[in-house]
Amino acid sequence: MLIPNKSPSDTTVVVAMSGGVDSSTVAAMLHHEGFKVIGITLQLYDHGMVLAKKGACCAGQDIYDAKMVADKLGIPHYVLNYESKFKEAVIDDFVDSYLQGYTPLPCVRCNQSVKFKDLLEFAKELGADCLATGHYVKKVFNKNMPEMHRGLDLDKDQSYFLFATTKKQLDFTYFPLGDLTKTQTRKLANDFGLITADKEDSQDICFVPDGKYANLISKLKPNSNTKGKILHVEGYELGEHEGIINYTIGQRKGLKIAVGKPLYVVKIDSDQNIVYVGDQEHLEKTTFTISDVNWLDEKPLTNEEKEFTVKIRSTHQGSYARISNLGGSRMEVCLLTPEKSITPGQACVIYDKSRVLGGGWIEKF
Template sequence: MPLDHTPPLNSLGFAKAPADTRVVVAMSGGVDSSVVAAMLAEEGYDVVGVTLQLYDHGAALAKKGACCAGLDIHDARRVAETMGFPHYVLDYENVFKDAVIDEFADSYLGGATPVPCIRCNERVKFKDLLETAKDLEADCMATGHYIQRKMGAQGPELHSAADANRDQSYFLFSTTPRQLDYLRFPLGHLASKADTRALAAKYGLSVAMKPDSQDICFVPNGDYAAVIRKLRPEASDPGDIVHVDGRVLGTHEGVINYTIGQRRGLGIGGLADPLYVVKLDPEAKQVVVGPKAMLSTRTVPVREINWLGDDDLMSRPEWHIAVRVRSTRPPTDAILRPISATEAEVELLTPEEGVSPGQACVFYDTDSSRIYGGGWIHKG
């Protein structure tokens, strides 16, 4: 029987030495992606660091706490210098504006609650940057996301992070099987963020204690309204605050200042029962309010589905799964009823409040950490 001389798989899953394995690391300048790059460099991989300049970093230089700003590009470069691997900055400003920022503004004005970080992963990082990694003849691309890639019977599977508090599966549901084949997530198995910071300190990285970014990178201080006012001035047009029964209860200074589920700051005091924003109608310039019960949703229409199951989505009339309809909520039991390969109706077994068009509905296995993809909630 001939001897098998195939070398063992390295930590990234390739049957060759780390030194012969090129990996592009998407570096935001934060501690997570910096640790990934440093870890792989120390293991002997042929690491190439790439940072995307996504918007005017001249304006961003004064802003801390958002990824891909000027200071963050500087931090990523310092990590590369410390660990001795090349680092490149790519100008993706126009792509980012067209693929992410403009849609963010338009969907918000359409009464939706967009999640631009998902679109950025889908349309920029895991599309254009991934193709750039292939152009650089990299074997794979690694990121600092907290999610796990595991090999299953039919190829790579997407699984939740070991640390539920850091899990980023909600933001990565649209990762396609082809992308998943090329991507690696070296931090997904870590028990806590403290472990990541300890690794950063071990590697002597200047970003070891750098705070996590809290805001969407192009929304300073979380002020969505200010950004959209700048992009779409008509968002500040005044209009009426209207009860669902048709009564005009007051006026507002632009639908952009309101969100679905909002109760405080409506300026319509003196009512016996509290009212909540249940609908935004930008065309009619109306903020529609009603009782809390109207926020409760059981049926969720979903489209643009990215399905990651082993069996075809249409192979069953119903899938008993768990779904997450907001990034801040745990998965809840649901029934997924496919309409087509990219559309479905999701029945929540326990109704949820504040389910909004424009947000994602992510599918989870009820018996394991596996993610079956997801789709976008629409108005139906």
């Protein structure tokens, strides 16, 4: 039972319908089970900016597809214009982060702000009992307390991108696809006769029309491509960079310097407008700090000797680490084995087996 002591026919569920196969299937599943389903689609950016991009989410075609699915199911469907909210919380943050030498993670910011804050509050205003999404993550109850766990399909697991979901938000949110694989989801979509059944997945940075984020930043911030020095970590100059927005930690290609061996970006100093490069071993680190930590465990973190698994990027398989609570929503992460390309601005998510304990943003070092 989705809501204790309430039958499906008395339970109202708002489904965040992005226009893709996952959220469309969620709406169909819940409608089929007898719930009162309301579909909500967010318009997040200017149609002219995204129509040229194949595979964008929350774009013109996606809004149309979501409406077609809702019409087929016979459920109410609303489109909310969150363009200004999205620009302020996600796009502006994305641009400013690059200008400060970080490599941002806009999908998390979008979930953290627009989708799991504004949309969730709107669902409550509608009198809904919960908000359902098409994310591949599991919500598990332990002693009547909700926990977030990795999705069954580890290839599609999205728990890394949802680490910033608060306890209050998790309590109100439902993830019907957590125990399904992507193949099973597409089969269900076909069984329900949804037009999105074979639709390709959306891309990571949905608001960048051509995948060239530096072009977007240059358009919004015309003076962002200020040239500067490329220095080796040992202190000597190697060349000139084309603006720090074009570089990220671990980058090897496109440096336009010839020294007879591969060099990698190991540090970006936005204050001095310097890109530091070094050998591969200079990328290895074991200790770093995370900030704005969202802690989902009911027990606060103690500094006892205990090992956790952490992911330092979405494609990372995970490493063992010890975590120290620094106070003020900051934690220190000490990896048991060195990792390469630990990138400021990315998320570090902390797991206890399959459970998400929390996570935060990697600080500069």
